[in-house]
Amino acid sequence: MSEAPEWLMQGLAHAPVFDDLIGQQHAIEELSLAVAASHGDPGVPGAAMTHAWLFTGPAGSGRSVAARAFAAALQCADRGCGHCSHCRTVAAHTHSDVRAVIPEGLTISVKEMRQVVQLAARSPAAGRYQIVLIEDADRLTEGASNALLKAVEEPAEHTVFLLCAPSTHPDDVSVTIRSRCRVVGLRTPSAPAIADVLARRDGVDPETAHWAASVAAGHVGRARRLARDEQAREQRRQVLALPTSLASVADVFEQSAELLARAKGEASSMSQTRDAAEIEELKTALGAGGTGKGAVGAARGSAGVVKEMERRQKSRATRTERDVLDRALVDLSGFYRDVLARSLGSTAPLLNPDMPGQVDAVAKRLGPDGALAAVDAVLACREAIELNVKPQIAIEAMVMALFAGGQRRRSA
Template sequence: MSVWDELTGQPEAIALFRAAASGAAAPTTPAAPTAPHAGAMTHSWLITGPPGSGRSNLAYAFASALLCRNGGCGVCPDCRQVAARTHPDLAVLTTDRVIISIDEVRTLVTSSQFSPSVSRYRVMVIEDADRMVERTSNVLLKALEEPPERTVWILCAPSEADLLPTVRSRVRSVRLRVPSAGDVAQLLERRDGVDRETAERAAREAQSHIGMAHRLATNEDARARRDETLNIALGIHSVPEAVLAAARLLDLAKDDADAITEERDAEERESTLRTLGVEPGQAVPMGLRSQVKALEDDQKRRSTRSLRDGIDRILVDLLSLYRDVLLIQLGSHLEPINLAIEGRLEQLARTSEPAETLAVMDAIAAARLRISRNVTPALALEAMLVTVASPQRKATL
């Protein structure tokens, strides 16, 4: 069992990083990589790929392979510390907010100048490198241009275009593909002990998004919320129903966001109070309240981000629904994503036109864009669902 066994659907990328880690016994000269040969080790990497492709999982597997004395065995103290993000030679920057602040990057850059304490390398991981504005990226750029010889940077982003050209020129880019639903299902069976039928349905409905597939396969409430989302959309036949449906979808998104954040928030608060020496049930001393308040503020920002992510997941699920309808209308033999409700998909396909289905899909895409630009989610959902209601009203006439 090694850290590479937890990955799936990326054989070329895994082979490249395994070779690089194996050849990293002697640190390389920190020069900007231009066209390294396959398996060459370099000081800075960029892992890109669509959401759910496993960018951060691959980044931490590579980090384990660099920091582990056994090349990423997955069981030694080094690997366990990397998995817990507590290894002394690993520094991680991730955020639940819209952007990464310049102060966070400055702190990480300062940390990157330290020599490794127990391993061959010091590894710096930025999970959301696309969330840096230009001046923040320029702070990182200096560190990439003149890194210590034993420091390795691993950046993650959806695409190379999300980073400044000057940053892209200083990293070796590795592009991940969307894993197949079969690969994701096998991972869920092997890693999480999920039965085959549940694993295949979760992988298909998550559209090969590894994290979401895991959640659908292991969380009954998450599956129920997704099913209700599709039922709500299919049951809209009038403008008043669209308005009520928008409110219900927003409630579902909040429930999903709360389910994800509440447990994590409680664990963070307990850990913070324990670190500050505050016993359970004891009032927080006046001198420590500012630190607790800072944690609460971070959690509120994360809650806002989690809600927007929950709304976006609902919109992606709705997009999959009408994608299936369109494929049926066009006579495609591709398997539907929402195979469990194939009969209802066929009924809607018979009673509406492809142009109407495309209009609905355009409305969903517009809603995603509006919400990303801070339009009130309720208004964006209402406008979208009014469009959804139009072809479905015909089905009842």
């Protein structure tokens, strides 16, 4: 029998790499069992390990965190010690046998998928497996999905596929791919669990941790940003000022324009920093600024490469803008959920405990029917943007509905 790793001997519940998975004990147990099976531990059924996994769960529940931790645990000789070179390079996205497909644009292309599938069929270079990690499997194009399906159906011996998607719904993952994968469902972690991690691991003071965990509605990354970043807090305040700033039709258009402009501004500052660094890096790699023989020809060839990168960056910027806008809408829907709860007389803790005054004021104005209609309007807007309706049109329709809801009640 092989020597048991130290963390197991100490009676800890799981390998250190799984520490970042908050409130997902059942998933950790299943994944730990799979790792044990991959080592052929006596008493563990071999079928506990398989070559294709699908991690599902709502945004922020930690799908990609879980997949990455599992990848590290599979590569690590000590089953996920958290400090060896396998564990560290998997976490840093630089492990030579873990290929991550992270869509930069709105979809993952066939070309990209074919390349990955080809590389994944090779034998592992340093680790125990060749691992392909697809963070947003729901963003695969049909062609890319087919390219992947072929590889999942006829897997190479040492290849493991880890897919992440919001759910097992056919809109997210094709039925055929889903049928080849073992599904690991993640839950929305509770606010106390998130607060605990922010305080314990990130050193956030308990009061801020509690507040951030509460307003982030189960989204760990969002809670962390709110706890640490004053700019993120300020943006949230501005978004949540909207429900109390709609007195006239003119306000509708002004508030819509501001909401869009803020999202655009935040997204573009995120994109610019990232883009400039990438282009600089690329130009250095291509030897731009050279004056020697052949530098002119090289510069011509590299112009194409730079163009290609700029095209990808543009596509990514569009996605960033939508993500930022969607986050604002999530905040807004949380606010109206509080309004609905209060208008129904509920005394349950608010999602936004720092703005009871605003919540009560809007609840008084809208009443339960109006609050419900407001929640619906925000959700409809998110859906419309998801379905590629122009954000300006979707946002204006939503804000108009929010304004009209307040007016109806007033005149009733």
